[in-house]
Amino acid sequence: MNAAFYTLGCKLNQIETESIADAFRRGGFSLVSWEQGADLAVINTCTVTSRAEQKARRVIRLALSRCKTVLLTGCSARSGEEAALAGSRAERLVIIPGTAKDTLLDLPRFLADTGKAEGRSLRAWAAERLRAGAENADPEKKTPKRQFRFNPSNFSFHSRAFLKIQDGCDRSCAYCRVPLVRGRSVSLDAAEVLARLRDLETRGFDEAVLTAVNLCQYEGGRNFAGLLELLLEGTERIALRLSSIDPALALDDAFIRAASDRRIRPHFHLSVQSGSDAVLAAMGRPYTRDSVGRAVSRLREAKDDPFIACDIITGFPGEDEGAFLETRALCGELDFAGIHAFPFSRRPGTRAFSLKNRVPERLAVLRVGELLALSRTGRRRYAGRWLGKTVEAVRLGEQKKSLFCAALADNYLKVGIKSDRLPPRGAFLCELKALNGGDNGGTENFDMTGEIARG
Numbered sequence: 155m156n157a158a159f160y161t162l163g164c165k166l167n168q169i170e171t172e173s174i175a176d177a178f179r180r181g182g183f184s185l186v187s188w189e190q191g192a193d194l195a196v197i198n199t200c201t202v203t204s205r206a207e208q209k210a211r212r213v214i215r216l217a218l219s220r221c222k223t224v225l226l227t228g229c230s231a232r233s234g235e236e237a238a239l240a241g242s243r244a245e246r247l248v249i250i251p252g253t254a255k256d257t258l259l260d261l262p263r264f265l266a267d268t269g270k271a272e273g274r275s276l277r278a279w280a281a282e283r284l285r286a287g288a289e290n291a292d293p294e295k296k297t298p299k300r301q302f303r304f305n306p307s308n309f310s311f312h313s314r315a316f317l318k319i320q321d322g323c324d325r326s327c328a329y330c331r332v333p334l335v336r337g338r339s340v341s342l343d344a345a346e347v348l349a350r351l352r353d354l355e356t357r358g359f360d361e362a363v364l365t366a367v368n369l370c371q372y373e374g375g376r377n378f379a380g381l382l383e384l385l386l387e388g389t390e391r392i393a394l395r396l397s398s399i400d401p402a403l404a405l406d407d408a409f410i411r412a413a414s415d416r417r418i419r420p421h422f423h424l425s426v427q428s429g430s431d432a433v434l435a436a437m438g439r440p441y442t443r444d445s446v447g448r449a450v451s452r453l454r455e456a457k458d459d460p461f462i463a464c465d466i467i468t469g470f471p472g473e474d475e476g477a478f479l480e481t482r483a484l485c486g487e488l489d490f491a492g493i494h495a496f497p498f499s500r501r502p503g504t505r506a507f508s509l510k511n512r513v514p515e516r517l518a519v520l521r522v523g524e525l526l527a528l529s530r531t532g533r534r535r536y537a538g539r540w541l542g543k544t545v546e547a548v549r550l551g552e553q554k555k556s557l558f559c560a561a562l563a564d565n566y567l568k569v570g571i572k573s574d575r576l577p578p579r580g581a582f583l584c585e586l587k588a589l590n591g592g593d594n595g596g597t598e599n600f601d602m603t604g605e606i607a608r609g
């Protein structure tokens with residue numbers, strides 16, 4: 155039997171799919187691309203924007219036209235709607251709520267024992283698992299196990315390792331559905347995080363991405379800064395890359411002390427969302443425009459010219475021209491190397507859903523365009539500052555079509571290296587030679603081209 159996987163959304167979804175795929179691979183399934191059709195397709199969905207949900211629906215339809223049985227899970231997996239969408243094919247669609255996604259880790263064993271992969275049997279199996287899960291659940295336990303069963307022994311779709319350390323969120327930003335679908339904040343115990351990181355190091359991984367809904371809410375017996383200290387003391391060589399952080403974290407002395415360690419990658423992604431204090435307050439974000447500026451300065455003190463990127467939502471209700479100009483000005487002043495901008499999406503169940511003063515989507519999209527233009531020049535300027543310098547890099551996946559193989563530098567720059575010279579695995583020192591768009595054909599996917607550093 156074979157299985158295919160399709161993931162939408164964040165790094166957490168990525169590592170959860172990696173774990174499920176790993177369980178299928180170890181269960182003797184061959185992993186195939188879902189385009190070619192499969193016995194079983196697993197779709198891991200996202201609910202952060204309505205666009206993500208629309209995309210999930212398209213993928214469901216395509217998967218049902220190519221695959222025998224489709225398992226739908228993740229943050230926007232809701233029984234009614236999808237079943238209606240599937241129509242006559244609903245028989246072959248099995249929905250596992252995102253909060254019970256971990257049951258899919260046990261599915262390969264059920265299939266190996268029974269061989270029953272058709273919709274009806276899998277729905278019965280899922281219902282039984284959900285019932286058993288509900289019976290054994292103990293909501294008081296601050297570090298429930300099920301969210302942290304996702305610990306892949308190998309990565310099928312990524313060459314770097316991801317380590318899930320926290321899930322859910324105790325905050326309720328006005329535009330966000332995450333707390334509604336992933337629940338309250340839970341953390342993996344610090345000792346267990348260390349054990350898993352040591353295991354990755356022993357297995358030869360050079361870098362692990364610490365992954366969470368919100369790293370600032372980590373509390374597995376220590377806060378996040380304390381966890382970083384423990385991980386750096388308890389390992390020797392593996393580098394740590396952080397998934398996105400709140401600006402407030404970068405104002406914490408203990409975090410800055412830990413972040414200045416050479417094994418913490420010089421790459422920080424700040425979830426800023428707006429540069430207007432009025433909009434930040436309306437969003438329910440616990441910081442101001444000024445504290446974002448101070449956070450960026452602290453990070454630049456802690457590291458030698460780190461890659462600093464940010465998330466921005468444009469068109470939040472009440473964002474008038476003045477507020478947007480404040481956001482654009484802040485992004486320009488702070489010279490971000492990357493700006494992930496996306497238009498506000500009205501999400502059911504959130505406070506912002508019923509806010510007045512809505513901004514026309516056309517205008518929100520125009521504002522995204524302005525910020526992405528700023529992002530392109532900021533990224534090129536950042537890459538230009540690294541020309542001729544030597545950085546540590548790790549290989550990203552197999553060489554595809556061009557002469558160049560993709561590598562990710564410690565400062566998050568994407569580098570093209572002549573493929574026949576790249577070590578199959580492991581970190582290496584790389585000299586950054588030219589900005590992309592030079593006369594080296596096939597560099598379009600990279601910020602720069604580079605060579606393995608001599609000596």
Ligand code: SF4
Binds near residue numbers: 331367368
């Ligand atoms: S901090 Fe806010 S935006 Fe982030 S997951 Fe929590 S509620 Fe959503």
